[in-house]
Amino acid sequence: MPQPTKAWTDDGELIRQILDGSPEHFEMLYRSYFPRVYRFALKRLGDPGEAEDVTQEVFFTVFNALENFEGKSSLLVWIFGITRNTVNRRFRKARPRLESLDADGAAAVRAPSVGDERVVDARRTLDRCERVIETKLTPLQRRIFHLKHLRCQPVRAIAVALGKSEDAIKANLYRIRRAISEQVPGLDSVLEK
Secondary structure (H helix, E strand, O other), X not given: OOOOOOOOXXXXXXXXXXXXXXXXXXXXXXXXXXXXXXXXXXXXXXXXXXXXXXXXXXXXXXXXXXXXXXXXXXXXXXXXXXXXXXXXXXXXXXXXXXXXXXXXXXXXXXXXXXXXXXXXXHHHHHHXXXXXXXXXXXXXXXXXXXXXXXXXXXXXXXXXXHOOOHHHHHHHHHHHHHHXXXXXXXOHHHHOO
16 A cells, blocks of 8 residues: 655645656655545445555546646545545445345246357356456456456556556556466457457
């Protein structure tokens, strides 16, 4: 977890530096506010993994929306507004409805038909992919996979959000594709750039 270090006195100047393309200034912002954003998300969600995902999403959003910051509040207040919205979206996601197998409608559940074999095969492929992602990829690679293939973010944005070079992100994407294609043949073409 980054150590907090607020090394600026003027939010406007920091924002100008970041918008001018200074990765060092974004790193200062990230290191200063990461612990607070993470603690807030962890307290609301109760899950360290979810809190880390939310925190990464918040800083990705901050980076992409920084040019829209109007300065009507402090930068910290603005970031916490983004954090609250991101956490609240996690709560609003549809949760599966669970029913007892003893319920009246349970007897009406139909058996899969021959046409459903494709669905079953697709589910098995997805399960294999999930196992590869959880067991073969590092936490950093899982974050990169999530940002690239689930959030559809460009390599440059991922590099900035994670504080890595574009070449490092590309190398990790190559390793991710290789790991998945070794375990789930034929899927690597889906994960191309």
